[in-house]
Amino acid sequence: MHPDTPSTNQSIFGIFISFFFIFIVSIIIVGVIVYTRQSARINTHLTQDLPALTELKTIQLTNWYSEQMSNAATLSNAFVVENHSAFSRVHQEMSRKMIRSWLEDKNKAFQYKNIMLVDHAGTILVAASPSSVTGPLFSSSITEALQKGKALFVDLHLDETGKFPGCEIIVPLFGSGVPAGALIFQIDPNRALYPLVSKWPVTSMSPDSFLVRSAGDESILLSASKLEKDAVPFKPLSSTSAIKAALACGGGTEGEDRSKVPIIAVALPVPNTPWMLVALIKKGEMYAPVRAVIGHALMLIGSLSAVAGLLWYRQRSTILREMIRLNEEANSLELRYRYLTKYANDIILLTDDALNIVEANDRALETYGYSNSELLRMNLLQLHAEGAAALAREHLNRLSVHDGIAFDTIHRSYARSDFPVEVSIRQAMVEGEALCFCVIRDITERKAAAERILKLNYELESKVADRTKQLEAVNRELELTNKELEAFSYSVSHDLRAPLRSIDGFSLALIEDYEHLLDGKARDYLQRVRAATQHMARLIDDMLRLSHVARAGMRFETVSLSDIAAEVVRGLRELYPERKVDSVIDGDIIVCADSALLRILFENLIGNAWKFTSLNSAALVKTGFEYCGGERVFYVRDNGIGFNMKYAKKIFQPFMRFHSMKEFPGTGIGLATAERVVRRHHGRIWVESTEGQGTAVFFTLEEKEHGKERDTAC
Amino acid sequence: MEKKEILLVEDNPDDEMLTLRAFEKSRVANRIVVVRDGVEALDYLFARGAYAKRVKEEVPQVVLLDIKLPKIDGLGVLRAIRNDETTRLVPVVILASSREEQDLVRSYDLGANSYVCKPVDFNNLAEAAHQLGLYWILLNQVPPVRRGI
Numbered sequence: 001m002h003p004d005t006p007s008t009n010q011s012i013f014g015i016f017i018s019f020f021f022i023f024i025v026s027i028i029i030v031g032v033i034v035y036t037r038q039s040a041r042i043n044t045h046l047t048q049d050l051p052a053l054t055e056l057k058t059i060q061l062t063n064w065y066s067e068q069m070s071n072a073a074t075l076s077n078a079f080v081v082e083n084h085s086a087f088s089r090v091h092q093e094m095s096r097k098m099i100r101s102w103l104e105d106k107n108k109a110f111q112y113k114n115i116m117l118v119d120h121a122g123t124i125l126v127a128a129s130p131s132s133v134t135g136p137l138f139s140s141s142i143t144e145a146l147q148k149g150k151a152l153f154v155d156l157h158l159d160e161t162g163k164f165p166g167c168e169i170i171v172p173l174f175g176s177g178v179p180a181g182a183l184i185f186q187i188d189p190n191r192a193l194y195p196l197v198s199k200w201p202v203t204s205m206s207p208d209s210f211l212v213r214s215a216g217d218e219s220i221l222l223s224a225s226k227l228e229k230d231a232v233p234f235k236p237l238s239s240t241s242a243i244k245a246a247l248a249c250g251g252g253t254e255g256e257d258r259s260k261v262p263i264i265a266v267a268l269p270v271p272n273t274p275w276m277l278v279a280l281i282k283k284g285e286m287y288a289p290v291r292a293v294i295g296h297a298l299m300l301i302g303s304l305s306a307v308a309g310l311l312w313y314r315q316r317s318t319i320l321r322e323m324i325r326l327n328e329e330a331n332s333l334e335l336r337y338r339y340l341t342k343y344a345n346d347i348i349l350l351t352d353d354a355l356n357i358v359e360a361n362d363r364a365l366e367t368y369g370y371s372n373s374e375l376l377r378m379n380l381l382q383l384h385a386e387g388a389a390a391l392a393r394e395h396l397n398r399l400s401v402h403d404g405i406a407f408d409t410i411h412r413s414y415a416r417s418d419f420p421v422e423v424s425i426r427q428a429m430v431e432g433e434a435l436c437f438c439v440i441r442d443i444t445e446r447k448a449a450a451e452r453i454l455k456l457n458y459e460l461e462s463k464v465a466d467r468t469k470q471l472e473a474v475n476r477e478l479e480l481t482n483k484e485l486e487a488f489s490y491s492v493s494h495d496l497r498a499p500l501r502s503i504d505g506f507s508l509a510l511i512e513d514y515e516h517l518l519d520g521k522a523r524d525y526l527q528r529v530r531a532a533t534q535h536m537a538r539l540i541d542d543m544l545r546l547s548h549v550a551r552a553g554m555r556f557e558t559v560s561l562s563d564i565a566a567e568v569v570r571g572l573r574e575l576y577p578e579r580k581v582d583s584v585i586d587g588d589i590i591v592c593a594d595s596a597l598l599r600i601l602f603e604n605l606i607g608n609a610w611k612f613t614s615l616n617s618a619a620l621v622k623t624g625f626e627y628c629g630g631e632r633v634f635y636v637r638d639n640g641i642g643f644n645m646k647y648a649k650k651i652f653q654p655f656m657r658f659h660s661m662k663e664f665p666g667t668g669i670g671l672a673t674a675e676r677v678v679r680r681h682h683g684r685i686w687v688e689s690t691e692g693q694g695t696a697v698f699f700t701l702e703e704k705e706h707g708k709e710r711d712t713a714c
Numbered sequence: 715m716e717k718k719e720i721l722l723v724e725d726n727p728d729d730e731m732l733t734l735r736a737f738e739k740s741r742v743a744n745r746i747v748v749v750r751d752g753v754e755a756l757d758y759l760f761a762r763g764a765y766a767k768r769v770k771e772e773v774p775q776v777v778l779l780d781i782k783l784p785k786i787d788g789l790g791v792l793r794a795i796r797n798d799e800t801t802r803l804v805p806v807v808i809l810a811s812s813r814e815e816q817d818l819v820r821s822y823d824l825g826a827n828s829y830v831c832k833p834v835d836f837n838n839l840a841e842a843a844h845q846l847g848l849y850w851i852l853l854n855q856v857p858p859v860r861r862g863i
Binding site: 494495497498501502505506509512 | 726728729732735739781782811832
């Protein structure tokens with residue numbers, strides 16, 4: 001999350017909250033103004049309108065009264081006219097039936113509770129409604145009506161059940177000028193009068209209203225719904241001071257009712273009737289619509305406030321949480337940064353772009369020996385040893401071109417001890433400020449190690465040089481020795497043989513030129529001298545060959561062992577034509593070797609075989625090879641005299657002989673030479689022999705892998 | 715027909731005597747001139763020093779040249795012979811004490827015509843002569859005139 005988001009949210013939300021409060025305050029101000037004006041208007045309305053309405057209602061009531069009285073008179077006249085004969089014979093059932101039918105008919109049409117025909121004593125003669133109970137209830141009123149000779153209104157009273165209100169109009173009937181009876185019209189006030197009293201023509205106002213008998217202080221009809229729960233028609237009103245006041249003054253007045261509720265009341269006499277109409281209204285009730293509006297507005301404001309508050313709370317908690325989280329994050333970052341720098345193994349310095357130190361870690365204090373405040377007053381260049389600062393400055397100048405640089409230099413501590421360091425500096429813009437982040441590593445150890453390595457290397461090099469010198473000296477010596485050896489061999493071959501040649505040559509000259517002077521014995525001696533010198537010449541030749549074999553340069557090439565062996569055999573046949581030897585040679589034995597040395601090898605091996613089979617009448621010399629463990633083992637096998645295997649190890653030593661010179665002449669150097677040839681080919685050579693049966697000489701030659709490699713090597 | 719002379723370059727008196735004996739026994743008729751070191755051999759061949767009176771163009775029939783010689787060795791002499799216009803084609807037989815390989819190879823490299831191993835007996839000589847196509851040297855009965863010593 002971006003760190004600026006919560007603050008942005010916060011500001012946006014703040015604006016929202018401000019607008020909201022401004023809105024609420026405006027609503028409240030408008031509400032107060034409206035309420036004030038409305039209250040005033042209602043007050044005016046009440047004080048002016050209530051009496052007017054009440055007056056209107058009194059007129060309605062007067063009209064109703066007049067209408068009732070008129071109706072009763074008209075019906076009575078009609079009864080007299082239409083039922084005259086029946087009334088005169090009222091004792092007859094027939095007449096009564098006729099009258100009842102008429103009464104029922106009118107009762108229904110004019111919605112009376114009942115119409116009764118009574119005699120002058122008040123006894124019911126005929127009634128429209130059969131359930132009616134008559135009695136002496138109205139006798140006084142009837143008497144009064146008969147006496148006055150005009151219709152009488154019996155004011156509101158409880159009916160015979162004592163539960164319901166009732167009122168009657170009594171119209172006297174006269175027969176031939178004498179009172180004959182009366183018609184009693186019973187009116188149901190609940191149905192006929194009550195709606196008139198309780199119903200108001202305007203909906204905005206519904207005051208409680210009731211009739212009061214103008215003569216007394218008794219209410220005679222209440223509107224059932226308001227002041228009292230039940231419609232109790234007759235109830236003393238003495239306790240309602242406002243009504244009393246109203247009755248007293250006759251106009252509108254303000255006061256309180258029994259429960260101390262402020263009210264406004266109006267009392268007006270209803271003309272031509274015995275009644276007064278009282279209307280009263282609770283002040284609170286008048287304000288109810290306004291209050292309802294205000295209540296709704298307040299509820300709306302409340303809800304909005306609640307919603308806003310909830311939103312604000314949620315937002316605030318989110319912001320708080322976010323702030324706490326950011327704070328924690330920052331703290332942990334700070335902590336990590338602290339750990340990173342504080343406990344770093346390297347010196348870490350933070351400098352401005354002029355290299356003035358602005359921050360240093362523990363390691364820096366520890367290494368340089370300055371206090372933190374001292375370091376913060378210093379420049380990076382001041383930490384350099386004498387002479388190192390100039391070079392360091394050159395390096396640091398590169399900072400203007402490169403973001404990061406690294407170089408080795410020497411720093412000096414407070415205690416003036418110098419130590420080599422590796423400095424790595426990186427420049428970065430931090431909040432618009434160029435800062436250099438310097439990581440400095442004490443490389444004393446590394447330098448020492450490097451120096452040790454250098455020293456070791458130097459020592460090693462000098463040792464190697466010494467050794468090389470020694471080796472070269474040895475090589476030179478060896479070369480010299482070799483040359484000496486060659487010179488020696490040369491001398492041997494020339495100088496040592498020269499006297500032999502003389503001995504042999506002059507012995508021969510003696511034998512040839514002075515044969516006639518020499519006896520047999522002398523000739524024999526001379527022959528022995530010659531044989532000895534010739535043997536010595538052979539020895540010298542063989543020794544020279546041996547040393548030659550050991551020293552000669554090797555020239556590897558692909559050669560056919562079969563061909564070489566065949567040539568050697570041919571040479572031997574020519575040399576010893578008297579010998580009959582069977583020679584078997586495996587064909588196509590191709591090897592990679594020095595052909596000259598191999599010739600010497602075969603000359604020796606096959607030559608030996610030739611020699612040691614000389615006593616055998618059916619001599620056989622076999623040359624070939626067999627595979628043994630993947631390796632070619634070459635052999636030269638004969639069926640000669642053989643030798644005892646206990647001498648097998650000595651057989652390759654020079655001058656080693658196992659047979660008498662007389663039987664098998666030789667120098668004893670041949671097998672030593674053969675061994676030398678094989679050794680120079682990195683091979684092995686060994687013999688297997690059985691006395692009297694024959695000898696086999698085996699040898700191997702180091703062979704490169706078969707195929708191409710061998711061809712290219714050869 | 716006058717036989718050309720044979721030049722023997724040999725410093726060992728024994729070898730010289732035995733070689734001369736071999737020539738004698740093989741009845742070589744040519745006059746044999748013996749010189750005892752390389753310098754003398756070249757003086758003779760190029761008619762200078764003690765041999766200044768010699769006619770240089772009368773080159774020997776064959777030069778028998780010992781390899782091991784005082785002052786200038788046999789191979790040096792051989793090189794000089796082959797480098798000189800007049801002696802360039804003179805047959806040279808190297809007389810060697812052994813078949814030492816190096817001597818043999820270098821001799822042939824330098825233009826030796828043949829290589830004979832001492833002691834020089836009749837058979838060796840005959841073979842060398844055969845190689846050189848010098849059959850005539852064996853036909854003359856006249857004993858060699860000895861010079862020097």
